[in-house]
Amino acid sequence: MSPTSQPTPVPEPDSAPGPAALQPLLPSDPSALAGYRLLGRLGAGGMGVVYLGRTDTGALAAVKVTHADQADQPDFRARFRREVEAARRVVSPWAVPVTGADPDAPEPWMATAFVPGPSLGEAVRAHGPLPERSVRILGGAIARALAAVHAAGLVHRDVKPGNILLAVDGPRLIDFGIARATGETGLTSTDMVVGTPGFLAPEQAEARAAEIGPASDVFALGCLLAFAATGRPPFGTGALDALLYRTVHDEPDLAGLPEPLLDLVRQCLAKEPAARPTADEIAVRLTEDTPGAPADWLPAPVVSTIAARSAAMLALPDIDATEVPTAPPTKSRRGFLLLGAGAAVLAAGGGAYALWNSRRDGSDADGKPPAPKPRNTWAIGVLADLSGPAQEIGRAQERGARLAVERFNAVHKGKPFTLELKVSDDRGDRGGAFAAARRLTSDPSVIAVLGPTSDDTGINALPAFEEAGVPLLTTSAGYNLFTLRGETGPPNTTVLRAIPSHFMAGTFLAWSTTLLPQVRRPGVLQERTDDQYSWQYVSGARFGFRQAGLEPHFRVVPGRATDYRSILGEMIDAGIDTYVHCGVRSTAVLAARALDELGFTGPRFTGQHVFGSKFLKEAGSAAEGWFVCAPVIDPVQRAADTKQKPADRKATQDFLDAYRRRYGADPAFYTGESFDVVNLVTSWLSSNAAKGPLTRKGLWEALRKQKYSGAMGGYTFDKNGELSGVGTFLYGVQKGAYKFLGAAPAEPANTKSGKS
Known part of the structure; x- marks a missing residue:
C-alpha cells in the first residue's frame, strides 16, 4: 500500500503474523486489554500496534490497538468505526470474524480471530507457486468471502497476498481497514489512490472513485490468482507509478498460468469493470470440478509451516490469574484493563474456529454456584x-x-x-x-x-x-x-x-382460488423435488378444496420430470380450468412455459417456494398472470395502502x-x-x-404469550408456538412484477353452492 493511500488505522503486516514473528511486549505496552491477556506483539506501525491476545478460556486473537494521538485526529474514529462495522457485516467462513471492539475507547481497539498460518505472500515466497488444485480452492473460498463482502454492500478494496491467511481447512480474508460501502466516497479524497499497487483495478489506479465497486475486488482477485499460480504479480514489480501505469494500459503477464485457469483470470483482469465476472460466478467456476476434500488442499511444505506455528501456539505459557483492580487504573499502560466479553477463537490444526464458550464454573467452596450477575x-x-x-x-x-x-x-x-x-x-x-x-x-x-x-x-x-x-x-x-x-x-x-405451516399455507392457497367465481375444476400438481414441502401443500390444498365443495384433479410427478408439456397437456385434457403448482421454483418455470405453449388461459396458482425475483426472471413472460401465495408482505405497498390504520x-x-437510511434501497421480502x-x-x-x-x-413461553404489533402487522401464537390467524398473502404477476392483492381468505370465498 502506498504511503499516500493508508486510511486504515493500523497497517497489517504483509506477511501474516505467526509465532515466529511474535515479539515481546515493551514496558509501555499493556498486559491486558478488554478481557484479552496480551502475550506479545504481532506488528506495529505509526498508527498503532497489533498484539497477540488470549482470553481466560485460552482462545487467541489478534488485537489491534491505536495510539491515543491518532484517535484524536479528525475523522480517525469515523474510519476506525467504519472498519469495525464493515468487518462485522461480512458473514463468511472464509473471512476472519471480529471477536470484540471498542471504537470509543481512549485508544480504540478491535480483536479478530487469530489464524496461525502464513499469508499467501509469505507462503509463495518461501515455497514457490501453488499447484492448480490449491489455486482453485484458494480462489473459490476467497471468491465466496468477497461475495459475502459485496452482499453486505461493501467493497474490500485491498485484496492482496498479505491479506489472505492460509489454514489447513481453507484460506481466510482479513483487513477491512479500507473497505467501503458501495458507491460511498466520504472520508477519502476523490483523487487518492487507495489499495496496494500491483493488486489494484484500473479504476482504482486512476482514482475514479465513482467506478470503484465489487468488480474492483474481482480484478484484484484475478491478480491474486495469477500470483498464487506463477509466483509473481501479473503487472510486475517496481516503482509505484510504473505499476499503476501498467495496470491501466498494459496486458497482464500470465505466462506459466495453468491453461484451465487462463480464461477465467483474463476475464477477471478485463480493463472495463462491466466485463468482469461476479464473485459468485468465480466461486462456481473455480470449484465445480475440484476433486476431493479441502483438508489436503495445500502442498506439504506449507502444511508443515502451519503445523509448526500451531504447535508453537499451544506451547505459549499459561496465563496467570489476574485480579480485577478495585481502584482506577494508573497512567501506566501496563496493567491497563478494560473489562469486556470477547468471543473465543480456538486455533486448532491451523484453522480458526469460532467457539462461543461459557464462563468457568465459579462455584464456591461448598459447591454452590454464584448468584447470576447481570450481563x-x-x-x-x-x-x-x-x-x-x-x-x-x-x-x-x-x-x-x-x-x-x-x-x-x-x-x-x-x-x-x-x-x-x-x-x-x-x-x-x-x-x-x-x-x-x-x-x-x-x-x-x-x-x-x-x-x-x-x-x-x-x-x-x-x-x-x-x-x-x-x-x-x-x-x-x-x-x-x-x-x-x-x-x-x-x-x-x-x-x-x-x-x-406448509399445510395451512396450502389450505389458504386453495381458498385463494375460490376468490375467482369461474373456478370449478382445479388441477393440482404435486412434484416431488422437495417432497415434504409439496406433500404438505397438497394435503392442505386437498382439505381447502374439500371445504369449498370443489373436486380437484390431482397429479403426482417425480422431481426429475421435465416434460411438462405432456404432463400438463394430460391435465388440460382431463378438464381442469385452474392450475395449482405444489412444487419448487425450477419446476414452476417449466410449468409456466408449458402452459403458455399449450395456450392454457385459466388462472395459475403456486406457493412460497416459488415466490421471489428468480421466478419472474426465469419464467419471463410466461409468469404473467400467475397468482403466488407467500407468507410475507411488500412493505412499500403496505405503507401506501390507505386502508391500513394510520x-x-x-x-x-x-x-x-x-432501512433506506441504513442500506440505501428498499427492503427485500x-x-x-x-x-x-x-x-x-x-x-x-x-x-x-x-x-x-x-x-x-x-x-x-414468555415470548409465546406476547401480542406484538410491528411494521408488517400483528403477531400472536397459539399454545404450540404456531402463528395465529392467516399469515398468507396473495400476489399477482403483472408486467414482470408482483402486485400485492391482499391477505389470503380465512375461509372459502366462493363455492359450488354459491356461498360468498
Missing part, C-alpha cells in the same frame, strides 16, 4: 442461509435483524444492557446445519435466535436449540415438525413460527425510512418480518430487564 451485553443470533440456494431470503433476514438490534441500541442507550447481533451461515447445507446452530447456542450471551431460512437445515439444527433451551423464531421455515411433534412426542418449547401505516413507514420478530424479542427484554437477571429459561 452488560446480550446477543440476538441469526441462523440463516447467507451463501447457499436460499441466500436471497437469508440475507434479507439478516438485514432485518441487524436493523432491529441497531434500533434497540439507539433507543435504549444508557440502559442496563446493549444488544449485539451474532450471525451463523448454514450455507443451506443440512449436513453442516447442526454445527452452524451450535456456534450460536453454545454462546451464553445469545438469548434468542432468528432462523432458520430453510426447512431441511432447520430440522437438522433443531436439536442444538432444544438442548440449550434457546428460543428459535422463524419467518420462512414452514415444515410442520418444527412445532407439531405428534401425540407421543414432547411438546414444542423451542420454536415460534411467525408464518403458517398507526399501522406509520409503523411501516418508519421501518422503510430506517422477508426483511420486514425478520425486523418485527427480533423487535418482538427486544420489546420483551427491555420490559423485563429491571425485574432481575435475564435468562433463557422460560423465555420461549
Whole structure:
C-alpha cells in the first residue's frame, strides 16, 4: 500500500503474523486489554500496534490497538468505526470474524480471530507457486468471502497476498481497514489512490472513485490468482507509478498460468469493470470440478509451516490469574484493563474456529454456584442461509435483524444492557446445519435466535436449540415438525413460527382460488423435488378444496420430470380450468412455459417456494398472470395502502425510512418480518430487564404469550408456538412484477353452492 493511500488505522503486516514473528511486549505496552491477556506483539506501525491476545478460556486473537494521538485526529474514529462495522457485516467462513471492539475507547481497539498460518505472500515466497488444485480452492473460498463482502454492500478494496491467511481447512480474508460501502466516497479524497499497487483495478489506479465497486475486488482477485499460480504479480514489480501505469494500459503477464485457469483470470483482469465476472460466478467456476476434500488442499511444505506455528501456539505459557483492580487504573499502560466479553477463537490444526464458550464454573467452596450477575451485553443470533440456494431470503433476514438490534441500541442507550447481533451461515447445507446452530447456542450471551431460512437445515439444527433451551423464531421455515411433534412426542418449547405451516399455507392457497367465481375444476400438481414441502401443500390444498365443495384433479410427478408439456397437456385434457403448482421454483418455470405453449388461459396458482425475483426472471413472460401465495408482505405497498390504520401505516413507514437510511434501497421480502420478530424479542427484554437477571429459561413461553404489533402487522401464537390467524398473502404477476392483492381468505370465498 502506498504511503499516500493508508486510511486504515493500523497497517497489517504483509506477511501474516505467526509465532515466529511474535515479539515481546515493551514496558509501555499493556498486559491486558478488554478481557484479552496480551502475550506479545504481532506488528506495529505509526498508527498503532497489533498484539497477540488470549482470553481466560485460552482462545487467541489478534488485537489491534491505536495510539491515543491518532484517535484524536479528525475523522480517525469515523474510519476506525467504519472498519469495525464493515468487518462485522461480512458473514463468511472464509473471512476472519471480529471477536470484540471498542471504537470509543481512549485508544480504540478491535480483536479478530487469530489464524496461525502464513499469508499467501509469505507462503509463495518461501515455497514457490501453488499447484492448480490449491489455486482453485484458494480462489473459490476467497471468491465466496468477497461475495459475502459485496452482499453486505461493501467493497474490500485491498485484496492482496498479505491479506489472505492460509489454514489447513481453507484460506481466510482479513483487513477491512479500507473497505467501503458501495458507491460511498466520504472520508477519502476523490483523487487518492487507495489499495496496494500491483493488486489494484484500473479504476482504482486512476482514482475514479465513482467506478470503484465489487468488480474492483474481482480484478484484484484475478491478480491474486495469477500470483498464487506463477509466483509473481501479473503487472510486475517496481516503482509505484510504473505499476499503476501498467495496470491501466498494459496486458497482464500470465505466462506459466495453468491453461484451465487462463480464461477465467483474463476475464477477471478485463480493463472495463462491466466485463468482469461476479464473485459468485468465480466461486462456481473455480470449484465445480475440484476433486476431493479441502483438508489436503495445500502442498506439504506449507502444511508443515502451519503445523509448526500451531504447535508453537499451544506451547505459549499459561496465563496467570489476574485480579480485577478495585481502584482506577494508573497512567501506566501496563496493567491497563478494560473489562469486556470477547468471543473465543480456538486455533486448532491451523484453522480458526469460532467457539462461543461459557464462563468457568465459579462455584464456591461448598459447591454452590454464584448468584447470576447481570450481563452488560446480550446477543440476538441469526441462523440463516447467507451463501447457499436460499441466500436471497437469508440475507434479507439478516438485514432485518441487524436493523432491529441497531434500533434497540439507539433507543435504549444508557440502559442496563446493549444488544449485539451474532450471525451463523448454514450455507443451506443440512449436513453442516447442526454445527452452524451450535456456534450460536453454545454462546451464553445469545438469548434468542432468528432462523432458520430453510426447512431441511432447520430440522437438522433443531436439536442444538432444544438442548440449550434457546428460543428459535422463524419467518420462512414452514415444515410442520418444527412445532407439531405428534401425540407421543414432547411438546414444542423451542420454536415460534411467525408464518403458517406448509399445510395451512396450502389450505389458504386453495381458498385463494375460490376468490375467482369461474373456478370449478382445479388441477393440482404435486412434484416431488422437495417432497415434504409439496406433500404438505397438497394435503392442505386437498382439505381447502374439500371445504369449498370443489373436486380437484390431482397429479403426482417425480422431481426429475421435465416434460411438462405432456404432463400438463394430460391435465388440460382431463378438464381442469385452474392450475395449482405444489412444487419448487425450477419446476414452476417449466410449468409456466408449458402452459403458455399449450395456450392454457385459466388462472395459475403456486406457493412460497416459488415466490421471489428468480421466478419472474426465469419464467419471463410466461409468469404473467400467475397468482403466488407467500407468507410475507411488500412493505412499500403496505405503507401506501390507505386502508391500513394510520398507526399501522406509520409503523411501516418508519421501518422503510430506517432501512433506506441504513442500506440505501428498499427492503427485500422477508426483511420486514425478520425486523418485527427480533423487535418482538427486544420489546420483551427491555420490559423485563429491571425485574432481575435475564435468562433463557422460560423465555420461549414468555415470548409465546406476547401480542406484538410491528411494521408488517400483528403477531400472536397459539399454545404450540404456531402463528395465529392467516399469515398468507396473495400476489399477482403483472408486467414482470408482483402486485400485492391482499391477505389470503380465512375461509372459502366462493363455492359450488354459491356461498360468498
